[in-house]
Amino acid sequence: MDKKSTEPAKDLSPDGRSSIHGFTHHAEDILPDREPYGPPGVRGLIANPFVLMCAACSTLGGLTFGYDQGVVSVILVMDQFLERFPEVNSGFWKGLMTAMIELGALIGAFNQGWIADKISRRYSIIVAVCIFTIGSVLQTASVDYAMLTVARLIGGVGIGMLSMVAPLYISEISPPECRGTLLVMEELFIVLGIVIAYWITYGTRYMAGEWAWRLPFLLQLIPGFILVAGVIMLPFSPRWLVAKGREEEALHSLSRLRQLPTSDKRVRQELLDIKAEVRFHQQLNAEKHPTLQGGGLKNAVLLDLACWADCFQKGCWRRTHIGVMMMFFQQVSNEDMTNPWKKLTTVGSLLESMLSSITRLRCSKPWD
Template sequence: MEKKSLSDNDTDTFTHMESASLNNAQIGVILPRGPTESADEHNHSPDGQVRRSYTKSGIQGLFSSKYVFLCALFATMGGILFGYDQGVVSITLVMPQFLEQFPDVSPTAPGAGFKKGLMTAILELGAFIGALNQGWIADKISRKWSILTAGCIFLIGAALQTGAVSFAMMTVARFVGGVGVGMLAMVAPLYISEIAPPEIRGTLLVLQELSIVTGIVIAFYITYGTRHIPGHWSWRLPFLIQMIPALFMVAGVFMLPYSPRWLCQRGRDEEALRTLAKIRELPTSDERVLREWCEIRAECSYCKEASEKKHPNLTSPGLWNTIKLQLALYVDCWKMPIYKRTQVAVGLMFFQQFVGINALIYYSPTLFETMGLDYEMQLTMSGVMNICQVVACVWSLWGMDRFGRRKLLLGGAFCMFLAHFIISILVGKYNGKWTDNTAPGWASVALILFFMLSFGATWGPIPWAMPAEIFPSSLRAKGCAFGTMSNWGNNFIIGLITPPMLQNIGFGTYVFFCCFSALSGIWVYFLVPETAGRTLEQMDSVFKDKSTVEEVENRAAILSRLMEQSMERPTSS
């Protein structure tokens, strides 16, 4: 048989698949356009031919891919659990019943600021450990069963938090729960990106951030409602309730399909084809399914070959060699030229935390108290603040692709800087004198709401979504892992230092976050390029390196070979 070469259009299709996580590229087989086919169902190639896609892009595509959407909702329940565990401490920390059980974090206790920060932030330290280990766990036992493992660990942590009777027990319980949410936050986007049609992959990935802020809001209003319950159940009940979505998620795991990519990694190619056809709701003989199946196999083959080429001494069988190979791939992320991409992923998560978002989420009632609001109004405005973030995050589903990542990051940095700058002036001038100056107090509250809207539309979703766009596929999982670990590590630091800062430097806390908001804008201006609408090949020109050209060429050759083999398969359904 004459060897079939890969056409330019095929190569273009394959390249687009790699960058499809957020630019909504279209995958499909090249077909002539029929007289009854709508132009909306295709993506034109340069020579006038069209590629059939699975579904429409964006939010519209969710309704025509119901099975994948349902699977993604189950996977992103981990984001709800993370957000819930973050938000539940906001009101709990100021409940008299809670402070009675845990006098160590009472405002009058010695070292209360540090202990309050430790109890709050230990969740993020656990999440860091969970995210660090979830990569090899997900590769070993599958994305599906790693979600189950993480859910069970979270349930153990939630049960311990519900029954906690001492500061030490609550701290350990939140650490255990953090391990679970860190594992879930790592595997959920990975699983979604591997099962979603490329047209809606970006939209589904933004669901992760949306689920986090939704969890925060749910936790806030549950604790807002239970605070009037007499006795310890006022704070134990919110910790118990978080087990309900976790149980739903654990039960739902058994109905989730395996990731086709993971099946191909394990050499289960035929099962991968059947699974892919099931989640696309098409027969195995469908040309689009066959092509995507070949692309997945090509990606897996290339990643294996790339590892063998870079680290030939570590590819032989054995546990120790496997561990050393995984560590070597992590190190590769910090070598030139990939280093520039890694610092973007890590830096985005660093500044996401150091502009002060979780300081507001964790300690919003305390912050509003410093602005002169009474207890009930502190809680009410904390709820409004969290709703503002949800609204802004929903807007980002539409705005992130329309306006681009870089512009939104720069605009968000400026707005956050402005909010912190004015708040620091008002708090510094009127602190302790709010009773006679209610207008500046409400102005400060309004600026916090403005900050939440700005963050929720820009620095909230973009750092979660952007890393998947910038790394070559052979290092994408490792690069994204560094970004996730940066989030947890810096989240832990912010949760730990905020209470002592509020106690000791007052308005200086806002000056601190103001400075980092300004630095985030400067950093983005000089070091973060625009990636919206760019293909994998174009990332080389964006970062001014050649790290993906050879990769694309090699992968295209593998794809050509696999496509030729797939054409020889007997037709089946």
């Protein structure tokens, strides 16, 4: 059980839960003799290459996000691009076109929570890639400023969905010993995508004709196609399967992820922990939002909005504050605020990053 001297005394109920300021918390019993799956950190990844492959496929979402961020910064100064889109010479229209992807990412991250709960993390990744592919194709084929701006908005929706669901999926399939290492991979892939975009645009900017900027837009389809192909081989999240009442499938999925038989004690113990956490989370939602438990699309969307509001209530606001400020300072340190026209892009990027961070916190375990 978590022990915090600064918290008031808690009244534990028979089922191991406590109530503080109207919020119910889980009293987690951590077994000191629990047998780990393997070594922590990078050594744990080597011990389970299947999980590493699953995480690598998921982090391609971060690669696409970073690639788009990097490719636009160079394309904007290409003479071939400015000849096709003279509106970009104006500071306002340049900032608006650049910020469209951040606005789309804001919309995508905001809606991905209930979509991932409804159709699974796995299928929601496919939906995100399809939306991103449509946006990329339209960007490649753009003939005027309006088409390019709308294309970037559509592509941004897909990127926002990927930036939210990819780390969520990674956290739910990862062994406890190397979960943090796998989550760091997304940030690594974002930076890697930016570097790749810089080198590609460096090579294409000297090409004659419009393919100097169309080709970099077209190449961003490649990681999306690889991601879709990889998702076909990925298992469903065990936590999502348990939440849908498919416990036998969850056991086999967990067994596949851990490369251990279903009879293994560690697999059985982890499945038991997942079941306890999911049931607690469902009961907590039922107690806090009893009128939204009927099922259906309407209730799913309303429940998702209610869970967003819960992030800012007493008992959870400190965790939300930490997540928001971490993403805030990360974006501020990466942006050039000396350019007044880039401020529009920076604000959109800040909002998308903070929203994605809150979404991950909302989907995490209630006692984390």
